[in-house]
Amino acid sequence: MASVFAQPATPPGDTKEQIVQVYALQAGHLTLPERFFVNPASDTARKTVPSLAFLIQHHNTETNETTRILLDLGLRRNVERYPEPIQRHIDTRQPLTTDPDVTKSLAAGGLTPDDIDYVIYSHVHWDHVGEPRDFQRSRFVVGNGALALLSGSSSSLRGSHSFFESDLLPQDRTIELRNPYERDSPEPQSEPVKKPAPGKVDFDRAWTSYGHLPRVLDIFGDLSVLIVDAPGHLPGHINILARTGPTTNVYLAGDACHDRRIMRKERAIGEWHDAEGHICCIHGDKKMAEQTIDRIRELEVNGVEVIFAHDVEWEENERNKGRFFGSS
Numbered sequence: 001m002a003s004v005f006a007q008p009a010t011p012p013g014d015t016k017e018q019i020v021q022v023y024a025l026q027a028g029h030l031t032l033p034e035r036f037f038v039n040p041a042s043d044t045a046r047k048t049v050p051s052l053a054f055l056i057q058h059h060n061t062e063t064n065e066t067t068r069i070l071l072d073l074g075l076r077r078n079v080e081r082y083p084e085p086i087q088r089h090i091d092t093r094q095p096l097t098t099d100p101d102v103t104k105s106l107a108a109g110g111l112t113p114d115d116i117d118y119v120i121y122s123h124v125h126w127d128h129v130g131e132p133r134d135f136q137r138s139r140f141v142v143g144n145g146a147l148a149l150l151s152g153s154s155s156s157l158r159g160s161h162s163f164f165e166s167d168l169l170p171q172d173r174t175i176e177l178r179n180p181y182e183r184d185s186p187e188p189q190s191e192p193v194k195k196p197a198p199g200k201v202d203f204d205r206a207w208t209s210y211g212h213l214p215r216v217l218d219i220f221g222d223l224s225v226l227i228v229d230a231p232g233h234l235p236g237h238i239n240i241l242a243r244t245g246p247t248t249n250v251y252l253a254g255d256a257c258h259d260r261r262i263m264r265k266e267r268a269i270g271e272w273h274d275a276e277g278h279i280c281c282i283h284g285d286k287k288m289a290e291q292t293i294d295r296i297r298e299l300e301v302n303g304v305e306v307i308f309a310h311d312v313e314w315e316e317n318e319r320n321k322g323r324f325f326g327s328s
């Protein structure tokens with residue numbers, strides 16, 4: 001395979017390829033009115049799409065330790081447990097189903113929420129946060145800026161899809177990633193860069209560049225799982241690039257894109273006007289969202305498999321049926 005992804009996963013001299021297993025998990029379906037997502041679109045076109053979650057399993061052969069990570073929890077099983085404004089918004093996303101939810105999908109492969117060490121949220125929109133109260137042991141990881149959204153101290157976003165729950169996450173089990181842009185600050189960092197042992201998960205590592213990706217976090221220190229800063233959709237929006245084999249990589253793109261036609265440049269990102277005449281977009285910053293999509297497109301060109309959270313084309317592809325946890 002070409003490009004940066006052919007480089008060895010481990011330092012020279014070490015022949016082991018650090019790889020992880022990645023499984024998709026069904027975590028509900030919702031229906032998107034196309035005009036909010038792509039342009040051009042008809043006023044009435046709607047598409048029912050999944051809200052996928054993913055299980056990532058990392059095995060450290062030296063310590064024999066397995067770390068299990070979920071990316072996103074999809075839709076909440078009982079939608080009545082969403083706050084009132086989100087429930088009203090959900091009325092515009094029907095038909096919507098929440099069975100199986102992520103917990104039931106984990107059970108299909110023999111796991112329970114107690115087996116999950118970390119829940120990473122690509123972002124904190126209602127259709128990705130699921131039911132965190134099911135995960136009483138797990139730590140929650142969010143991108144920089146997500147906690148301000150949840151607490152309500154960041155309110156610049158327009159559009160009815162942006163409602164947040166201040167009590168969503170347990171404070172003592174939640175990690176907010178460092179600001180990926182901090183290192184660009186002219187102030188030199190006085191503290192030395194932390195270098196924890198490879199193979200041990202640590203979310204406090206320094207952001208670095210990787211290939212053409214300007215900001216990634218190598219959470220195991222072995223290049224098997226990179227958290228990727230993916231700005232544009234919502235503050236704190238992050239993706240994951242996972243090495244699944246010596247020459248295979250999967251990029252979990254969250255809501256960086258909602259429709260494959262945008263990736264193929266057949267459609268542009270949608271925009272609409274609200275009641276006051278403001279221009280709205282499903283992405284908080286459309287320009288940055290476009291740059292993020294460009295980077296993802298380049299990964300795909302280089303042979304990386306890209307999967308969006310609402311990737312109905314990926315879900316419906318027969319070849320991917322066996323990629324769901326517990327399916328084989």
Ligand SMILES: [Zn+2]
Nearest residue numbers: 125127255309
């Ligand atoms: Zn979404």
